Amino acid sequence: MLLARTTAALLAASVLGTALAAPASAAQPKSVAVTAIVEHPALDAVRDGVKRALAAAGYRDEKLAWQYQSAQGNTGTAAQIARKFVGDRPDAIVAIATPSAQAVVAATRDLPVVYSAVTDPVAAQLVPGWEPSGTNVTGVSDMLALDKQVELIRQVVPQAKRVGMVYNPGEANSVVVVRQMQEILAKAGMSLVEAAAPRTIDVGSAARSLIGKVDVIYTNTDNNVVSAYEALVKVGNDARIPLVASDTDSVRRGAIAALGVDYGDLGEQTGRIVVRILKGEKPGAIASETSSRLRLFVNPGAAARQGVTLSDELLKSAAETVK
Amino acid sequence: MSLYTLLGALEIGLVFALVALGVLVSFRILRFPDLTVDGSFPLGGAVAATLISLGADPFAATAAAAAAGALAGLATGWLNVKLRIMDLLASILMMIALYSINLRIMGRPNVPLIAEPTVFTVLQPDAVADYVMRPLILAAVVLAAKLALDWFLSTEAGLAMRATGSNPRMARSQGVHTGRMVLAGMALSNALVGLAGALFAQTQGGADISMGVGTIVIGLAAVIVGESILPARRLFLATLAAILGAVVYRFFVALALNSEFVGLQAQDLNLVTAVLVVVALVLPMLRRRLPRRGGR
Numbered sequence: 001m002l003l004a005r006t007t008a009a010l011l012a013a014s015v016l017g018t019a020l021a022a023p024a025s026a027a028q029p030k031s032v033a034v035t036a037i038v039e040h041p042a043l044d045a046v047r048d049g050v051k052r053a054l055a056a057a058g059y060r061d062e063k064l065a066w067q068y069q070s071a072q073g074n075t076g077t078a079a080q081i082a083r084k085f086v087g088d089r090p091d092a093i094v095a096i097a098t099p100s101a102q103a104v105v106a107a108t109r110d111l112p113v114v115y116s117a118v119t120d121p122v123a124a125q126l127v128p129g130w131e132p133s134g135t136n137v138t139g140v141s142d143m144l145a146l147d148k149q150v151e152l153i154r155q156v157v158p159q160a161k162r163v164g165m166v167y168n169p170g171e172a173n174s175v176v177v178v179r180q181m182q183e184i185l186a187k188a189g190m191s192l193v194e195a196a197a198p199r200t201i202d203v204g205s206a207a208r209s210l211i212g213k214v215d216v217i218y219t220n221t222d223n224n225v226v227s228a229y230e231a232l233v234k235v236g237n238d239a240r241i242p243l244v245a246s247d248t249d250s251v252r253r254g255a256i257a258a259l260g261v262d263y264g265d266l267g268e269q270t271g272r273i274v275v276r277i278l279k280g281e282k283p284g285a286i287a288s289e290t291s292s293r294l295r296l297f298v299n300p301g302a303a304a305r306q307g308v309t310l311s312d313e314l315l316k317s318a319a320e321t322v323k
Numbered sequence: 324m325s326l327y328t329l330l331g332a333l334e335i336g337l338v339f340a341l342v343a344l345g346v347l348v349s350f351r352i353l354r355f356p357d358l359t360v361d362g363s364f365p366l367g368g369a370v371a372a373t374l375i376s377l378g379a380d381p382f383a384a385t386a387a388a389a390a391a392g393a394l395a396g397l398a399t400g401w402l403n404v405k406l407r408i409m410d411l412l413a414s415i416l417m418m419i420a421l422y423s424i425n426l427r428i429m430g431r432p433n434v435p436l437i438a439e440p441t442v443f444t445v446l447q448p449d450a451v452a453d454y455v456m457r458p459l460i461l462a463a464v465v466l467a468a469k470l471a472l473d474w475f476l477s478t479e480a481g482l483a484m485r486a487t488g489s490n491p492r493m494a495r496s497q498g499v500h501t502g503r504m505v506l507a508g509m510a511l512s513n514a515l516v517g518l519a520g521a522l523f524a525q526t527q528g529g530a531d532i533s534m535g536v537g538t539i540v541i542g543l544a545a546v547i548v549g550e551s552i553l554p555a556r557r558l559f560l561a562t563l564a565a566i567l568g569a570v571v572y573r574f575f576v577a578l579a580l581n582s583e584f585v586g587l588q589a590q591d592l593n594l595v596t597a598v599l600v601v602v603a604l605v606l607p608m609l610r611r612r613l614p615r616r617g618g619r
Binding site for chain 2: 039069070072074075076077078079080081082083084086087088098099102103105106107123126127128138169170171172175176198288300
């Protein structure tokens with residue numbers, strides 16, 4: 001059993017290596033372990049935001065033992081990362097996106113867990129409600145107040161009655177948004193037309209299926225749609241269907257407007273909760289939060305291509321105007 | 324590496340040991356390249372999580388998940404045997420179809436089980452920590468599955484199934500109904516995978532539509548790593564090797580997660596895992612070569 005022996009030797013080496021790598025400073029640094037389900041611009045922005053907030057509160061360099069692991073899209077690996085973090089016993093665990101957050105929360109009932117970029121933490125059973133949970137879990141949701149989104153749709157296309165949505169039916173966050181959107185639009189006397197894009201390459205054909213059936217296409221932060229937003233822009237420009245997004249970066253890529261969460265800000269907000277926990281607050285006493293800051297991006301050029309004119313009022317209230 | 328990390332790797336390795344046993348039946352015994360696994364693993368999770376969240380008994384829900392897996396395997400076998408669709412394509416079609424079926428079953432992409440009873444919380448005694456108890460329960464399940472599989476494959480039906488895989492023409496000439504054997508074998512294989520999916524969802528806080536991605540790759544890697552650690556022609560050892568392979572694979576992932584001290588980073592994880600598996604496959608070959616050189 002040479003392999004078994006080699007494996008044992010490797011394991012021993014890793015234990016020894018970890019011990020040697022541990023800093024020998026007298027002041028005990030605070031340890032924060034961060035995991036995300038996959039590498040993704042928005043999720044990476046959250047991670048970097050957390051680090052910025054920690055640094056701003058003085059947790060940096062030798063005062064912070066920072067650890068980051070990505071599950072690279074695999075839920076089995078996410079589960080193992082959760083177990084490893086619980087074994088390392090950091091002062092706080094930050095779990096980014098739903099599958100990673102569920103794996104961590106399932107793995108520990110005592111270590112402080114701060115979730116981030118989870119749209120509906122209550123439906124995901126991370127916390128029993130939005131108020132302080134009384135458990136070891138708190139965090140920041142990226143849920144958008146959808147009435148504000150509908151308001152934006154009406155500002156861009158005042159006569160809109162039928163709103164199209166392209167989304168991945170396999171993404172929990174998107175399904176939550178679609179269901180809420182149906183209710184809110186019905187109350188406003190409008191209707192929702194859905195088009196499913198289970199894969200990135202389906203986004204273009206899903207958008208084409210909406211031609212003639214909708215007055216405007218709205219999209220949430222669906223990973224598939226955001227990845228293939230250009231396909232949507234092509235349909236919007238060719239068929240002159242106005243595009244309203246909720247990922248602000250999509251405005252640079254050809255949407256008319258987006259009122260969205262800045263994921264860097266969301267990360268900093270998450271980081272400030274982590275700081276409160278590092279300073280001794282109990283996670284169970286901290287209420288779950290939603291993004292405190294939304295930014296409006298507009299693109300008048302895209303508006304012209306998609307057949308609408310933006311009001312001066314909307315242009316003035318924009319945080320950023322894409323030329 | 325902490326005890327918790329090791330036990331976590333063992334726990335997930337044991338779950339995937341059931342997948343490895345399933346893959347052993349399809350790929351090695353039936354010689355059926357079956358990718359249904361990527362759909363039947365989340366299918367098991369979806370059925371179990373949905374039933375439990377509706378208030379069903381966790382044990383009944385887990386059994387239903389295995390039955391659902393068997394149905395999925397049966398469907399793949401049927402596409403191949405009755406409709407004469409090429410085996411690989413039949414399994415790919417089933418894998419694609421299961422994505423939509425799983426979404427239908429769950430009604431949404433993610434069904435959490437964090438606040439629900441599971442087979443693990445029901446069996447949890449107060450005296451033992453849960454992170455110790457879960458691998459113990461799983462070890463018992465895997466052992467039972469292994470012994471049952473060993474027994475079945477030594478019965479007359481099991482021998483007919485093995486003959487179907489190794490030489491279908493000879494098997495047919497001996498009066499074996501090979502079509503039925505393929506159907507039964509695929510059902511058996513995917514029932515094991517569905518069971519694994521159900522147990523995985525219950526240890527990990529819920530079922531997610533994305534949980535099937537790459538299952539077949541891990542299952543195959545486990546079977547092959549197992550064969551390299553424990554090369555054996557006897558069935559009793561072959562099933563043991565598949566289990567060992569699955570657990571060793573997870574220890575390699577744990578090792579890769581703990582490799583930051585050599586300057587590796589989070590994004591290197593999959594690469595490190597792949598390199599460790601290559602090392603595992605090559606070491607036995609080197610061992611065979613070394614003594615010969617020493618003798619010269």
